[in-house]
Amino acid sequence: MSLPHEVTCPIPIDQLALLLRCPEILALETIDAMPPVQRAALAGFCSARAHMRDLALLIASRCDRPALERHGGAAGAFLFSQSREARVEPRSSSRAKPPVSLARRAS
Numbered sequence: 001m002s003l004p005h006e007v008t009c010p011i012p013i014d015q016l017a018l019l020l021r022c023p024e025i026l027a028l029e030t031i032d033a034m035p036p037v038q039r040a041a042l043a044g045f046c047s048a049r050a051h052m053r054d055l056a057l058l059i060a061s062r063c064d065r066p067a068l069e070r071h072g073g074a075a076g077a078f079l080f081s082q083s084r085e086a087r088v089e090p091r092s093s094s095r096a097k098p099p100v101s102l103a104r105r106a107s
Helices: 013-021 024-033 036-047 050-060 065-085
Strands: none
Touching (some): 013 024, 013 050, 036 050
């Protein structure tokens, strides 16, 4: 069941889940295999969700400006600019956690 004004994902939800979890190099292969219109639609879909913002920028970096503008208008143009300016950290298959330091007890 979808909500009345909810935008549907332009790719199957299981493929989106894989894109969110896989290393960047695999995500780029999948993104590059998509048609440009689908890629732009996916970038717009992901950019509207805060938890997918990094993925949106990664996808938008593989889109051309006219495709993003056709799909998202001014928001698409802004996403294009952000994707070129953003320095997104490469994703890995597992997120490294910072080391835990234990406080020393004062003597």
